[in-house]
Amino acid sequence: MHIVDQRQAVRRVAGARLISLAGSGAAFAALAYVIYHLTGESNTWVAWTLLLTIGAQGVFVSVASWLGDRFERRRVLVITDLCAAAGFGVLMFMRTPGQYLFVAFLTAVIESPIYAVSSAAVPNLVDEDSLSWANGVVAFGRNVGNLVGPVLGGAVVAVFASGSDPSIADLHTAAMWVFGLNVITFLVSAWLIGTTPGRFNDVRDEASEHHGAIAGMRFLVRDPVLRRIAIAWAVLLLGVGMSIVGEVALADEFDSGSLGYGLLASAWGGGAVIGSVLAQRRLRAANEYRSLIGAVLIAGLGFGTTAVAPWLVIALMCMVVGGVGEGVAGVAEQGIFQRRAPDDVRSRVLGALEAIVLISLALSFAFGGTVVDALGPRITYAIGGLTFLLAAAILAPGYGRMLDTEHRP
Structure with missing residues (x-):
């Protein structure tokens, strides 16, 4: 084309x-x-x-x-x-x-x-x-x-x-x-x-080795790079979800009410938009995994520093920085999954990752309210920042695996 x-x-x-x-x-x-x-x-x-x-x-x-x-x-x-x-x-x-x-x-x-x-x-x-x-x-x-x-x-x-x-x-x-x-x-x-x-598809081979609705999850679990990313994402999102629950309480600590709450969510989303634009211009197959690790660290920095921001405007700046990291990380992760999963199982592999993402968020929502009530929104945000660092630590050993770009069964 x-x-x-x-x-x-x-x-x-x-x-x-x-x-x-x-x-x-x-x-x-x-x-x-x-x-x-x-x-x-x-x-x-x-x-x-x-x-x-x-x-x-x-x-x-x-x-x-x-x-x-x-x-x-x-x-x-x-x-x-x-x-x-x-x-x-x-x-x-x-x-x-x-x-x-x-x-x-x-x-x-x-x-x-x-x-x-x-x-x-x-x-x-x-x-x-x-x-x-x-x-x-x-x-x-x-x-x-x-x-x-x-x-x-x-x-x-x-x-x-x-x-x-x-x-x-x-x-x-x-x-x-x-x-x-x-x-x-x-x-x-x-x-x-x-x-x-x-x-929207490659030419289909009826003799595909990837059979069944859960073939994508099997492929993800067997691929060492994709498995590592999925585990990192699950850990990260458990912290993020708790912090989302605490956004209203954090806005109240800045005495900014519903306006502050909306601004906090919008700042992260706006940063993610900027991050996706940067990813269009800078990411390539050769640097996707390195960029993924760096972007997760940047997102964690933004998230963690929000916990100690003295004023709302500083917190918004931190959230923008975190959102930029999230925007780049999302694009890098997507490219890695697409390149490593063959076309005949790619939808199911990406579906397996999406399931892990959404279930992790749902679990974090379930106990997030209890954590925020017990520890307060700032400590909850600090925990969220630490989960980003933990995710980066999980990702780091996988860089060597990325030197081999062949698909794995």
Whole structure:
């Protein structure tokens, strides 16, 4: 495929990820807010909302990603987008917390293969030398979508269900508008993917040695480099998740309220956007693993220094630095997984990694509140910074393994 067509293809995939993630981020932020108020400000219901959306995706993604290795990936992505649009269309007309949660759970399961399958397709759209650039572009779209989505959802809810005690009718109206917006974003994403030039798969060999829905997890466990990265990610995210739970409490320590809370989350997301841009320009196959270790250390530095920041503005600067590290690390990790996993099992390998990521986050959310209550947000952030350092220590011995670039069974 011509270089211009390759770049167009990657940008369309990145655009699809940006749009769908912005819509989903808005929808799930609104869902948590609506359920919180419909249940009399129940944190337990919010916890169940996180568990049955983020947690459900973690459970099902490893199996659902098999679709991307069994069928044509473009078709899988388009059908998944259309089914997710239908799910949010149904969600528009739900009224009770139980109804919202049940349909949201089903929709989260439907969405679960999108990340792994779209990431597995990227190496087929570009030349080997352009893979790091392509991953950086897609990561830029993903990070912008994750940054914009919750803000958009909060803004729409504020328009239709303003105040600290909105009426049930206003909450339903706000939910309908946000979920309706997400229907549109999934339809646009399906159109972008469906009209992207290029192939989303290599030519399939029916004699593939990688059989079954859990073949990706088997491949990941047997590959020493991928296994090491997955363990490091699990350790790191256990600390990150606890710190996310403590963001509101940290904002309160700066006497900045909801504005400070939003700024802290946005600072990290904005840093990740910057990091993905840097990764487009600087990462290559030869330096991906070194960059991964360095980026994790930078992210840990930003995270840990947030714990001792005397003022909110300093904390925001630290979070931006941490986000930059996270943005670079995400692109480097993606490239390493894509290069080491053959096409016929790549969706399942990336799905296995996504499962580890989401389940680690879900576990950290489960006990994060207890840790924050017991130790306070600053110590929790310090622990988060230490988990980054521990992750870097786990990654470091794997550098020698990267000198051998052959795929491993």
